[in-house]
Amino acid sequence: MGRSPCCDKVGLKKGPWTPEEDQKLLAYIEEHGHGSWRALPARAGLQRCGKSCRLRWTNYLRPDIKRGKISLQEEQTIIQLHALLGNRWSAIATHLPKRTDNEIKNYWNTHLKKRLAKMGIDPVTHKPKSDTLMSNDGQSKNAANLSHMAQWESARLEAEARLVRQSKLQPPSANSFQASTSNPVQKSMGQARCLDVLKAWNGVVWGKNDEAAGVSVTVTTGIVGELGSPTSTLSSAAGTNGIMKEESEEEWKQMPENRDEIGNATPFTSNWESEQVALNSSEACSSREFRGKLYGLVTECFLCRWRGMRIVGYTNSGGNDVGVSDYYEDNKNYGNSILNLVNSSPSHSPIF
DNA sequence: AACGGGAGCAACCGCCTTCTA
DNA sequence: ATAGAAGGCGGTTGCTCCCGT
Numbered sequence: 001m002g003r004s005p006c007c008d009k010v011g012l013k014k015g016p017w018t019p020e021e022d023q024k025l026l027a028y029i030e031e032h033g034h035g036s037w038r039a040l041p042a043r044a045g046l047q048r049c050g051k052s053c054r055l056r057w058t059n060y061l062r063p064d065i066k067r068g069k070i071s072l073q074e075e076q077t078i079i080q081l082h083a084l085l086g087n088r089w090s091a092i093a094t095h096l097p098k099r100t101d102n103e104i105k106n107y108w109n110t111h112l113k114k115r116l117a118k119m120g121i122d123p124v125t126h127k128p129k130s131d132t133l134m135s136n137d138g139q140s141k142n143a144a145n146l147s148h149m150a151q152w153e154s155a156r157l158e159a160e161a162r163l164v165r166q167s168k169l170q171p172p173s174a175n176s177f178q179a180s181t182s183n184p185v186q187k188s189m190g191q192a193r194c195l196d197v198l199k200a201w202n203g204v205v206w207g208k209n210d211e212a213a214g215v216s217v218t219v220t221t222g223i224v225g226e227l228g229s230p231t232s233t234l235s236s237a238a239g240t241n242g243i244m245k246e247e248s249e250e251e252w253k254q255m256p257e258n259r260d261e262i263g264n265a266t267p268f269t270s271n272w273e274s275e276q277v278a279l280n281s282s283e284a285c286s287s288r289e290f291r292g293k294l295y296g297l298v299t300e301c302f303l304c305r306w307r308g309m310r311i312v313g314y315t316n317s318g319g320n321d322v323g324v325s326d327y328y329e330d331n332k333n334y335g336n337s338i339l340n341l342v343n344s345s346p347s348h349s350p351i352f
Numbered sequence: 353a354a355c356g357g358g359a360g361c362a363a364c365c366g367c368c369t370t371c372t373a
Numbered sequence: 374a375t376a377g378a379a380g381g382c383g384g385t386t387g388c389t390c391c392c393g394t
Contacts, residue, residue: 016362016388038379054380055363090382105383106361 013047017056021046025053026061059102066098070107078104079112083126 013021028044034057037050046053059065070078074096081092089101089108096104113123120128 014364036379051365051380052363058381059362087383101382102362109384110360 011047012041012049012052014052017060021048022056022061025056029057029061059100064098065100070099070103070111074099075107075112078108079116082108082112082123086124 017025024044024046025040028040032043034040034054037054040046040050040053041048044053048056077096078092081095085091087105089105093099093101093104116123116126122128
């Protein structure tokens with residue numbers, strides 16, 4: 001089946017938007033909402049195609065957009081999520097409040113991709129390009145480990161990708177897990193740190209699991225003390241997805257360092273959270289919104305793990321402890337390996 | 353001061369998915 | 374069930390600015 005162009009191109013303006021055009025678009029949307037994008041240009045008095053208007057709005061004019069330099073914390077998040085999700089910029093953007101997918105994509109292509117490449121890490125696979133690059137001291141072991149983790153992660157991501165593709169029955173709207181909601185149900189969902197989402201997913205969304213009816217997962221998470229990443233601060237979750245809060249870095253700095261008698265890091269008990277998320281299967285299967293949230297949880301779960309959140313308590317709907325897998329530790333180590341490499345190569349170093 | 357090259361980013365293009373009649 | 378419309382997404386382009394020569 002052929003596709004008609006999104007709009008009649010004859011006589012329509014292209015190229016950079018003028019302040020007058022911005023003003024027209026802004027004024028129209030503020031008064032009427034965008035409605036049908038195709039119909040919008042004519043109604044707003046713009047000589048643009050609807051697609052161009054939509055893009056201008058979502059990438060530039062929307063009021064909830066933060067412009068300016070990408071912070072270190074955001075940078076780390078992008079790297080982590082890119083390793084998990086690949087070039088799925090919109091999915092990555094849902095975890096970076098007020099940033100657009102286009103901005104993240106641009107930042108990746110102009111900054112992070114080059115930086116990783118210069119460090120000898122393939123920006124596509126996040127695998128080291130060559131072990132010889134890090135043949136000195138303990139780094140060779142680290143590289144080997146990294147390679148192993150990357151392979152493991154790659155296989156897992158393939159499975160995840162399939163799930164996520166199917167999950168996008170409702171694409172996660174921008175920041176679907178974030179503070180914009182006033183819905184208490186959404187808030188409680190947003191607070192959920194980690195859960196066996198894939199298991200829940202299989203059961204809830206497609207009804208393949210007998211336990212699907214009323215999946216209830218209690219998750220207790222904590223920040224693992226040995227991590228050096230400020231992004232590990234997850235205690236600010238109330239009402240937001242909590243992960244990207246800008247003030248997290250400050251909170252991190254203020255955190256005490258807990259160590260046991262032999263110097264091993266111990267979790268910061270004060271930052272632990274225990275939450276219960278009830279997933280009702282019948283509601284889930286009929287609610288595309290719910291599926292969208294679950295999709296967000298898939299990503300968030302991996303992110304939590306990667307940032308060193310240790311899943312210490314994990315029970316199924318029957319209250320049975322289902323344990324903790326090395327799986328989580330493997331991912332944490334892999335993510336930290338990349339982050340350590342990045343962090344140990346500041347932008348002012350010769351490698352850049 | 354002029355020029356060239358690279359970086360950064362806004363915007364476009366085309367494909368894919370989802371919705372709807 | 375199907376076709377067309379609409380929206381969403383990722384890749385790419387091209388313009389502008391900056392910096393070094």
